[in-house]
Amino acid sequence: MDAPLYLRPRVEPPLAGLLTDRHFLHSLVDALGSPLNVLLPEAVAENAARFRTVYDRHHLTGRVYFAHKANRSSALLRRLAAEDPAAVGVDVASVAELRHALGCGFTGDRIMATGPKDAAFLWLAARVGATVNLDSPGELERLSGLVRAHGFGRVAVLVRLSGFEHASGREGAGTRLLSRRSRFGTPVQGAEALLSALERNAETVEFVGAAYHLDTTGLEEKARALEQCVLFMDECRARGLSPRALDIGGGFGVGYVAEAEEWERWTTALTEAVLGVRPPLTWRGHGYGLRNEGGTVRGAAALYPAHRPTAGPGYLDELLSLPAPVLGRHTATLLLEHLHDLHIEPGRSLVDQCGLSLARVLDVRPADPDSGQYLVHLAMNAGDMSLEEHGVLVDPVLLPRGGTTAAVDGEAVGVYLTGNLCLEGDLLTRRLVHLPRLPVAGDLLAFVNTAGYAMDFHAHRAQRQPVARTVAVERRGESWNWCPDEDYWPITPVGEQPDEV
Amino acid sequence: MRYDSITEAIGNTPLVRIDPAVHGLRNIDLYAKLEMLNPFGSVKDRPAWHMARPHLEAATDAEGTVVELSSGNTAKALALLAGMHGVRFKSVTNRMRVPEIKELLLLIGAEIEELPGRSECLDPTDTDDPLTHFHRALSDPGSTYLHTDQYFNPRNVEAHAEGTGPEIVKDLDGRAPDWFIACVGTAGSSTGVARVLREHDPRVRVLGLVAHKSDFIPGIRTIDEVHQVGLFDPATYDTIESVTSDEAIDGMITLIRRCGLLSGPTGGAAYQGAVRQLRYADEELDGTGQRRTAVFIVCDRAESYLSYVRQRRPELLGRTGRGRSAVAVTGAEARAEARVIGVDDARRWSAEGDPRPLVVDLRSPHAYAALHIEGSVNIVDEVFEDLLRGGLPFSKRTPVLLACPVGEKSLRYAAALSRMGHPDVRSLAGGIVAWRDAGAPLVRE
Ligand SMILES: Cc1ncc(COP(=O)(O)O)c(C=O)c1O
Numbered sequence: 001m002d003a004p005l006y007l008r009p010r011v012e013p014p015l016a017g018l019l020t021d022r023h024f025l026h027s028l029v030d031a032l033g034s035p036l037n038v039l040l041p042e043a044v045a046e047n048a049a050r051f052r053t054v055y056d057r058h059h060l061t062g063r064v065y066f067a068h069k070a071n072r073s074s075a076l077l078r079r080l081a082a083e084d085p086a087a088v089g090v091d092v093a094s095v096a097e098l099r100h101a102l103g104c105g106f107t108g109d110r111i112m113a114t115g116p117k118d119a120a121f122l123w124l125a126a127r128v129g130a131t132v133n134l135d136s137p138g139e140l141e142r143l144s145g146l147v148r149a150h151g152f153g154r155v156a157v158l159v160r161l162s163g164f165e166h167a168s169g170r171e172g173a174g175t176r177l178l179s180r181r182s183r184f185g186t187p188v189q190g191a192e193a194l195l196s197a198l199e200r201n202a203e204t205v206e207f208v209g210a211a212y213h214l215d216t217t218g219l220e221e222k223a224r225a226l227e228q229c230v231l232f233m234d235e236c237r238a239r240g241l242s243p244r245a246l247d248i249g250g251g252f253g254v255g256y257v258a259e260a261e262e263w264e265r266w267t268t269a270l271t272e273a274v275l276g277v278r279p280p281l282t283w284r285g286h287g288y289g290l291r292n293e294g295g296t297v298r299g300a301a302a303l304y305p306a307h308r309p310t311a312g313p314g315y316l317d318e319l320l321s322l323p324a325p326v327l328g329r330h331t332a333t334l335l336l337e338h339l340h341d342l343h344i345e346p347g348r349s350l351v352d353q354c355g356l357s358l359a360r361v362l363d364v365r366p367a368d369p370d371s372g373q374y375l376v377h378l379a380m381n382a383g384d385m386s387l388e389e390h391g392v393l394v395d396p397v398l399l400p401r402g403g404t405t406a407a408v409d410g411e412a413v414g415v416y417l418t419g420n421l422c423l424e425g426d427l428l429t430r431r432l433v434h435l436p437r438l439p440v441a442g443d444l445l446a447f448v449n450t451a452g453y454a455m456d457f458h459a460h461r462a463q464r465q466p467v468a469r470t471v472a473v474e475r476r477g478e479s480w481n482w483c484p485d486e487d488y489w490p491i492t493p494v495g496e497q498p499d500e501v
Numbered sequence: 502m503r504y505d506s507i508t509e510a511i512g513n514t515p516l517v518r519i520d521p522a523v524h525g526l527r528n529i530d531l532y533a534k535l536e537m538l539n540p541f542g543s544v545k546d547r548p549a550w551h552m553a554r555p556h557l558e559a560a561t562d563a564e565g566t567v568v569e570l571s572s573g574n575t576a577k578a579l580a581l582l583a584g585m586h587g588v589r590f591k592s593v594t595n596r597m598r599v600p601e602i603k604e605l606l607l608l609i610g611a612e613i614e615e616l617p618g619r620s621e622c623l624d625p626t627d628t629d630d631p632l633t634h635f636h637r638a639l640s641d642p643g644s645t646y647l648h649t650d651q652y653f654n655p656r657n658v659e660a661h662a663e664g665t666g667p668e669i670v671k672d673l674d675g676r677a678p679d680w681f682i683a684c685v686g687t688a689g690s691s692t693g694v695a696r697v698l699r700e701h702d703p704r705v706r707v708l709g710l711v712a713h714k715s716d717f718i719p720g721i722r723t724i725d726e727v728h729q730v731g732l733f734d735p736a737t738y739d740t741i742e743s744v745t746s747d748e749a750i751d752g753m754i755t756l757i758r759r760c761g762l763l764s765g766p767t768g769g770a771a772y773q774g775a776v777r778q779l780r781y782a783d784e785e786l787d788g789t790g791q792r793r794t795a796v797f798i799v800c801d802r803a804e805s806y807l808s809y810v811r812q813r814r815p816e817l818l819g820r821t822g823r824g825r826s827a828v829a830v831t832g833a834e835a836r837a838e839a840r841v842i843g844v845d846d847a848r849r850w851s852a853e854g855d856p857r858p859l860v861v862d863l864r865s866p867h868a869y870a871a872l873h874i875e876g877s878v879n880i881v882d883e884v885f886e887d888l889l890r891g892g893l894p895f896s897k898r899t900p901v902l903l904a905c906p907v908g909e910k911s912l913r914y915a916a917a918l919s920r921m922g923h924p925d926v927r928s929l930a931g932g933i934v935a936w937r938d939a940g941a942p943l944v945r946e
Contacts (some may be wrong), residue, residue, distance in 0.1 A: 059907045061934075218618020227742055234871050237945060251621040264714045271725050298726040305619065329865050336906040337868030348621075390622070453622075482752070 001349055004412040004434035005266050005281060007306065009394045009448040013042055014475055015128075015353045019446060022399045025358060028471060029444060034360035034379035037455045037466035039071075041079035041488060042474060043354040045352075048080065049089050050313040052345065058320050058332035060342045065091040065112045067250045067347030068085030070452045072097075074349060075472035075488035081105035084362045084488040091345040095501030097120040102128060103107045112247070112345070113328045114160070114213075115184070122146055131156040133211050133247065136186055137197045140205065147204040154204060157193055157473065158211040158247055161232065163187030169343055177305045185212065188228055195239065207241050209233065213249025213345065219319055222248065226331050227324040246335060247343035248319075252312040254352045256304070256387075256394040256449055263307035263336045266393070271297055283416055285432045288391075304391040305432040312349035357468065359396075359428075361443045365418060373432060374415045376439055381419030381426050384468050385447050389431050394447040398435050417445070421463050508582070510540040511550055512664045516672040517798065521736055523759045524776050528786035531775065532678070533762060534669060536690075536800050542666070543801035551660035557586040564593050565645035565892050566612075570635070573602050573720050573923045574801055575651050575687075580611040588647075588819040593635055599719050601707045601805045639728045651687045653731035661693025669694065669796055677701040680782075680795035682708045682775040684721040684767045685741075690798060692795050693701040710774040711740035719809060720767045720800065735933070740778070748773045750814055755802060765806050768799035814856065830916045839915035842927040844939040847902060851876070852929075858900040858925075861885075862880035863910055864933070872943040874904065882910055895922045900925040908932035 011019060018025070018040065031035050045064075051064045066080050068090055080088050081104050090106050092098040093115035101111055108128030114123065116135060122143050125132050127150075134140050134157050147155055148373045162185030186194050198207045203406065210229040214222055227246055233243045249260035257263045272278040272295055282288070291304035320332035335342050359380035367373040387394060396403055396417070414434050419426035439445065447454070472493060473492035481495040488494065504510055515538060518533045536544035551668035553567060566589040567579055576592040576902035583590035592606060606613060616632070639648050651657050670677055677698040691709055698705045711727055713716040724743055727733045735741070747764070753769025756762040764772070775797045786793065811818050830838075842850065851858055851874070860877035862869050871880040880888070882905065888894040895901055901923065903911035908931050917926040929936065937943060 021547055199788055214621050215622050217621050220615075221617055234867075237871055255620060268714065268725050271728050275728060295735070296731050327865060333906075334864070334868070336934075337864040339868075339906070339934055371527050385891040455688065 004414065005432075006260060006434050007257050007266055007395050008259065009395055009397065011397075011448055012353050014043060015356065017475065017481060018473065019356070019397055019399075019448070021480055022444075023378055024400060025399055025444060025446065028482060029358050029360055032471065033466050034444075034467070035384045036358045037355060037450070037468045037470040037485075038358065038482075039075050039355040039451060039470060039472045039485060040353075041075045041472050041490065042473070044076045044351055045083060046081055046272070047312070047346075047350050047352055047354070049085055051316065051344065051350070052087055052315045054313045054320065057317070057343065059336055060320075061244060062330060062341035062343045063087060063089045063110070064350070065089040065247075065343060065345045066092045066350050067093075067345045068097045068101065069350055070347030071094050071355070071469060072100070073451075073472075075470075075485045076354065076451070077101060077104035077106070078488060079315065079490050081110075081354075085110055089343075091133075092364075095124055095322075096127075098124055098130065108221075112158075112343070113346070114211075119146070123150070126150075126155045129153070129155070131158060131208065132205075133158045133160050134186075134194075135160055135184055137194050140194070140197050140201065144201040144204040152204075153189055156208045157198075157206070157416045158204045158209050158245065159191070159198070160185040160213070161188050161191065161225075161229060162212065163189060164212070164221075167367050174395055175282070188232060189230060190370050195236065195241070198241065199239070205242055207236070209243040209245030209247065209340070209343075210266070211247035211249065211343075211456055212387055213251065215250070215251060217253060219315075219322055222251075222319055223322040223331050224325050226319070227326055227334060230334050230340065231326070233338070233340065244339065245343055246339040247345065250345040250347045250349070252313070252315040252344075252349040253305075253308055254348050254449065254452060255306070255308040257307040257310045260307050260309075262320045267301070267303070270301070282355065283427060283432075283433045286430045288430075293464050302391050303393060303445050306393055306394050309394055312346070312352055313347070313413050316344065324334045352453035353449060355449070355455060357447040357450040357455050358399075359385070360445070361439045361441055361445065363441055364415075364439060372414065373411060374417050374438060376415045376445075377418050377420075377430060378445065379420055380428065380468070381421045381465060382428055383458045384419075385422075385428060386458045387447060387450060388427075388431075390453055390460065392454070393431055394448070395435070396447045397434055398437070398439055399444040399446055401442040401444070411438070413434055415439075420465050435494045507540050507585075508550055511546045512539070513578060514538045514665075516669060517760075517762070519760055519772075523755060524772075526776070526779055526783045528791065529679075529779055529783050529791075529795055531779070532673075532794065532796045533756070533760075533764075533768070533772070534665065534796055534798045535762065536798055537762075537764060537768065537802045541574075541581050542805075543574035543578065544690050544798060545574035545800075546578045547660040547664050548654075548657040548687075549582060549649070551663075552651065552654050552656045553582050553647070556647050557582060565589070565647055566615075567647045567649060568593060568639065569649045569651060570632075571651065573805075575649075576606055576611060577602070577609065578648060579635075579649060580606055580609040585612055599806060599809050601721075601808060605805065652690065652729075652753055655732075657687055657689035658693040658696070658732055661690045662696050665690060665798075666694040666697025670697065673794060673796075675701075676699055676794070677705050678796040679704070680706050680775070680779065680793070680796040681767075682710065682771050682778070682795065683729075684710045684771050684774075684796035684798070684800065685727055685733065686721045688727065688730050688737070690800075692732055692734065692737050694798075701745070706739045707737060708774065708778055709741045710770055710854060711741060711743050713743045714768075716746045718744070718746050718749050718766050718770055719806065720765075721770065726729075742774055742778065744770045744774045745811060748777075750810060750817070752776075752815065753803065753806075756799070762799060762858060763803045764799045765803050766809065767801065767803040771797040771799070794914075816901070822923060823941075826944070830913045830920075835912045835916040838919055839912045840919070840925075840927045841908070841912065841915075842902065842932040842938050843930050844941055847929055847936075848941055850873075850900075851902060854900060856898070856900065858902040859895065859929075860902045860904060863903065863905040863914070870946060872933075872937075872945050874933070875942065875944045877904065882914075885914060889917055889921070893918070893923060895923065897924055899920065900927075902929060904925055904929040904933055904936070906932045907934050 032363040089110035111130040113125040359378040363377040417428035534816030541545035572594040749766040756764040770797035911928040
């Protein structure tokens, strides 16, 4: 057999410490069943602090808004609500998320309402004084109507812009930076209608700034969008409006795989497998979007760049240090000199290292004779843990049930991880996963770093399989304590009743 | 040498021997094929002309646009050729990472379309791949695009099989070299030259060089990316090796500083990769009395890669300090030596002072135009820094109030001015931000 192709996860404290406490994790699954999601609320606060450090370095003010869509947990939200109100807020994309944020202790002025909004969402946002991130002039008119009809006070609004590649040619003729098309936001070119609507409705809405969210890993595109927004806000000032905040959305990324070499080796091997010069490393030769056309690889690999030299706060720092394409100053300097607050909406990156998903091994059998590969059947399905569905490839960590002395086959082994649904397609990975040894029934597999979009983005009850429960854990002295996610409050040690305060 | 058109100057480039004292090989003569001396500056002049010529010479009505997926030399050559024939040129690329090349292309009159980055919220079922869009646009009926398609077009290889390869053989007095070394971008030059050399002598060994996977060397592909190249056939190469950007720059520096060859990074990579590989062969030849020959290609010139070098090896562009600099004032020195003034006092001073202070706003003109303290003058920090090198820019009788966004830069400049003997210069504490937060007026013009 070839050398095992690992994609071992990046694990940092305190998650790393939790993973070494096998007995605790096994006892959790014994009590609460498989699958099980485990969250570390303390880690989300640390991440927020890291983002704040980048702000401080660039002398910037403004808020870090957690993009709630990344995880529906109460513990994470409550922990963030306990942070400095001026520094941390929450970005909600539905009326349910808005209600949840309010219930977790966020006051309206710390909430940013984004995404498509129905009347109930707009009404509640206006009622509680949330900032509404407007998607279109139509939404502005509907919001205005509600404010008038119900006699609310002025609502703070940001305008979400898009279509920066078509923006007027100040950047000089000849270059067009294409962007991924987005369903959201108002094209900068069409912003004139938006501005006059803002002026017309000045008694109902208070225009506080511009926003964008670009679904791209490309720093240059984001720097360009940032600068276009600064220029746009200038035009607004020239018309007598006084915007002062720029919300640059999320998408700062997470590094899932620890070692660059493992990631490089695996992706090279995928290309070779698609070309047929090495055996497949995926279920039925799946190519993740790559295909072989007469010996040439075509298509684009639908893979999340799982190893990253910089992600999260580091990525923000890079973006803020990039020269703006037209004005030349660093983007941070641009914001600072124009006296703008910077808002960000990290989702995935704010919950980096904040959680893991546990699954019990039900059964292990050879995949087919002689291959040396196995099928490992888990008490979990692809809907419970959707890393792979988002193109994120990373190995689970094996947590044997027995003590370290238990007899286990000490050889690395290639396995396919299958789920608990009666569907041929219910694979947790379409990739051959290498584990340091063959698991046995009763062992646990821990999928690390699933708090961002993976652990509950697609959970469903289709086949009456148990839906994963979620617990919050905290280190206390020598041991870990836990409580159900819904019972977590940042004021009492985990696992104890809230005292009278 | 008299030509009717610059295109006649394409090809017939020199083959120059590298001094053995530089490469240290005792039994192998190493030659550089100087493709950088083509008229548009690179090895791509040949395929660009060979691919585009039939269409351009037929294009009488100056209709249509030549398009290519290129970030550099092919685009440069095609843009010039298109311009000569009154046709437009558009480069589509996601690898436009070297600013000089981009600006040069704009100067030539090219249009550039940069493809977006990868999706962060990845949806593996998404088929919205920008390259697919590109190809769809090209195949639209009624499209007036001419896609030269350098990664798949056999005329790319042909240009080298008819030109570069035979020229090498001719300059080696009818023999093929024992080794041929080339970087792999479109695989056109390596494939075309290798074909011709092998026809002369099947024993020729061909070394293909690619970039190290996590690295970036402009113009060549990584070991994975070559598999996306239609002209790439692994059988062309006896060996494929990867080089790092560091090695490429090392090689480039050797060629420039010791051989007088103003090579770019891929020429450097080819040289460095060649010497690395040939060293073993050279040792085996020791004492056999045999001599061998090797040829590598210098694809293009150094000038376009200064910012690439600056980013990776700034010390090579040795930026030494030019005289007095406010940056030389440390933070602690600035805090100790500069005078600061709070917003309220500053407002009073600028309104009632006798004489009134000159208020200097150190932000960019654009930010200044948007909002500033009434009556202030704008001297952007970079310019101010330069002014200070020349001496004190204000009369000592004019008091000065320096303002920047948060009062950090202005503190350093205030300290620097004090050191230069200005008796009354103060830095606005907390900067324009504090001024605004205190509700003090800001105006725009
Ligand atoms: C408006 C908005 N903000 C923030 C985010 C979060 O992005 P990420 O989780 O990549 O940081 C998203 C993601 O879809 C979004 O649409």
